[in-house]
Amino acid sequence: MELLTLVFSDSHILRCTAVGILVSLCAALLGVCLVLKRYSMIGDGLSHVAFGALSISFALNLAPLAVTIPVVMITAFVLLRLSDSGKIKGDSAIALIASTSLAAGVAAASLGGGGQIDVNSYMFGSILLVGKEEFLICLPLAIVVLAVFVLCYHDIFLVTYDEDFARASGTNAAAYKTLIALLTALVVVIGMRIMGTLLISSLVIFPALTAMRVFKSFRGVIICAGFTSVFAFLLGLLISFAAELPTGSSIVLADAVIFALFFMVGKVLKRS
Secondary structure, eight states: OHHHHHHHTOHHHHHHHHHHHHHHHHHHHHHHHHHHTTOTTHHHHHHHHHHHHHHHHHHTTOOHHHHHHHHHHHHHHHHHHHHHHSSSOHHHHHHHHHHHHHHHHHHHHHHHOTTHHHHHHHHHOOGGGOOHHHHHHHHHHHHHHHHHHHHTHHHHHHHHHOHHHHHHTTOOHHHHHHHHHHHHHHHHHHHHHHHOTTTHHHHHHHHHHHHHTTOOSHHHHHHHHHHHHHHHHHHHHHHHHHHTOOHHHHHHHHHHHHHHHHHHHHHHHHHO
């Protein structure tokens, strides 16, 4: 209780926690769609692109988010088009773009010199380093992502569950697939300060896979993924403060433990 009082009595930590909860929720909801569409690795690829864009922005003394957000969103669109065209398979396209972006990021970080510290904080994440300006950018963006997902839930469900049926029913499947990719890009960018570019993809994948161990309906998976993602974030945050561990790694470890518990519950339910 003393730890809870100490943590949540600080206005800065409360602001960061609010962003973290919204980002965790958005990542979980989009993660269900990405896992079901077999696009789960797009989060990892986009995180590498984000690292490259960040490194270049620091080297050129540009605003990090102002550069990274459009670059990652454009990359998400390109990845989707390459995957749909069939010329390059989705995983191959992600590997090509991710490795190139990572190499460009490392080169830019080396040339930038003084920006190395800032790049490291983005690579590994630290919720306490989310400044007031970043908060004012990230919070509205997270709310927009959540609102768009809720408003477009029915069409997103159709495209995720059966793309052919969605087209037959008059839904613009290509537009909604693009929307999912662009929303994912936003979540990756606004979440990398908390999780780091190296761990943000786990925030997308873990909750969906966890929920699928027990629930089978799309709505059930969506609701469970949202709750488990937020719970893992809060649990990981408390662990990081109590044990003085990095925030991102603590959240991932919490996600891993919850996944293991749901995996065992799922096994028991199948036998009964």
